Amino acid sequence: MKRMGSLVFAVLVGVGLTLTGCSSSSDGGGGGGTSAGGGQAKGKIGVILPDTKSSVRWESKDRPALEAAFKAAGVDYTIQNAEGSADSMATIADGMIADGVTVLAIVNLDSDSGAAIQQKAASQGVKTIDYDRLTLGGSADVYISFDNTKVGELQGQGLVDCLAGKPANVVFLNGSPTDNNATLFTSGAHSVVDKTPSIKVVGEQAVPDWDNDKAVTIFEQMYTAADGKIDGVYAANDGLAGSVVSILEKNKRAGQVPVTGQDATVEGLQNVLAGTQCMTVYKSAKEEADALAKAAIALVKGEQVSTDATSKDDKGNRDVPSVLLTPKSITKDNVDVVFKDGGQSKDEVCTGQFAAICTAAGL
Incomplete structure (x- = not known):
């Protein structure tokens, strides 16, 4: 034509x-x-x-x-x-x-x-x-997005806050190396985590294509290499966070190790409410x-x-x-921000075993 x-x-x-x-x-x-x-x-x-x-x-x-x-x-x-x-x-x-x-x-x-x-x-x-x-x-001609360095900063600060000043070994489970956003997320997170004296980064790896199945294998290898001595995890999005949580559950440590996330997905919000993920980022x-x-x-x-x-x-x-x-940091205390904005449905998140958790959280 x-x-x-x-x-x-x-x-x-x-x-x-x-x-x-x-x-x-x-x-x-x-x-x-x-x-x-x-x-x-x-x-x-x-x-x-x-x-x-x-x-x-x-x-x-x-x-x-x-x-x-x-x-x-x-x-x-x-x-x-x-x-x-x-x-x-x-x-x-x-x-x-x-x-x-x-x-x-x-x-x-x-x-x-x-x-x-x-x-x-x-x-x-x-x-x-x-x-x-x-x-x-x-x-x-133009680029439309969120401030992705800020996303990483919110994730890094979320991890720092969830660790509450305790000495901690943390690992970074980054997004795809071919995604420039993943680079920005990681950079923003490091800018906060690296200046926190109580935190030591003991491992870091990217997940090809943001593949959640590969993330399970990668994190399990990182966990084994650290002999289980991991106190916090920077996970670049909720999908990767879910992969991390599955391994922590397998080792009976889910809820004890703070995990970050991003996207405020249904699963991510449910994990935040259940306490197996410490925060997510809403865009x-x-x-x-x-x-x-x-x-x-x-x-x-x-x-x-x-x-x-x-x-x-x-x-x-x-x-x-x-x-x-501008992205927003979401913890258990302000999950309703996502509901009020229409990002997710309360009925979809607060279902099944999560209904009682939502009620207890005042949702």
């Missing part, structure tokens, strides 16, 4: 005019809705999510939040998931470009494959957005999706994206215009 060299948009006047969007039959994409302001850009937004394994958030939170934001804005869109395959993501991107997307947002699986997608998109006149993860060496999917939708819609219309920061891409030697949102 030959792409037009510039964005063309039409202004629709009046209320009640509906844009009918195109949707693929299996990707959950869609479009349409009524444009509240009566103005509508002729463009299409494509979003590629990374997988369904590293975190439940992508399909259970991000997809519905993005769909709601795009529908409310009345824009044409499609959303697909690469299912952890960089090759699949590249194929999906090619298909979206051929299908006429004018703005493409990706959550890269690694920077090299993400940069290649963005380069191809730019050659076809397609604007690109880095969603949640910065593509090092890429060419995204509102709705807030992030709304920020992406605003940026994508602005690019579709040929407008300037409103940003509040820049993010350093050392590999690409550039500062990427960014929207960096």
Whole structure:
């Protein structure tokens, strides 16, 4: 398909005019809705999510939040998931470009494959957005995420607080080495933990592809190597934290060893309430999706994206215009923050054996 060299948009006047969007039959994409302001850009937004394994958030939170934001804005869109395959993501991107997307947002699986997608998109006149993860060496027009160094700082401080000044040997179970966010989380956590005299880091390892099954094996090996003398664990997200908790349970130490997390998943919140995980970090999917939708819609219309920061891409030697949102630390004392914001359903978290725990916590 030959792409037009510039964005063309039409202004629709009046209320009640509906844009009918195109949707693929299996990707959950869609479009349409009524444009509240009566103005509508002729463009299409494509979003590629990374997988369904590293975190439940992508399909259970991000997809519905993005769909709601795009529908409310009345824009044409499609959303697909690469299912952890960089090759699949590249194929999906090619298909979206051929299908006429004018703005493409990706959550890269690694920077090299993400940069290649963005380069191809730019050659076809397609604007690109880095969603949640910065593509090092890429060419995204804007980056939408949370302040990921701050996420790590909250995790590090959470671990320090949970250890309450006691002398402690801790290990770091980091996220995927191909994910720049994981690097930022770890850096932020170390900035707090390393300056705490009572804490000694006795082991550290990254988990390829954020794979929770691999995390079980990796942490068990770390636990054995330390002869069980581990007093705290930095786990980069709730999935990895769950893997750690399973090994601690096996060794009858769950609840005795503070474990951090991230994403405020149902399992993570349940572990926090049960005391087997000391904290998690909440990042509102709705807030992030709304920020992406605003940026994508602005690019579709040929407008300037409103940003509040820049993010350093050392590999690409550039500062990427960014929207960096503020994460929240969640402990047993403020789990209701997630419920009130709609991040998780109280009914889903406070079920079964956790019903009594929630009641005792005043939820």
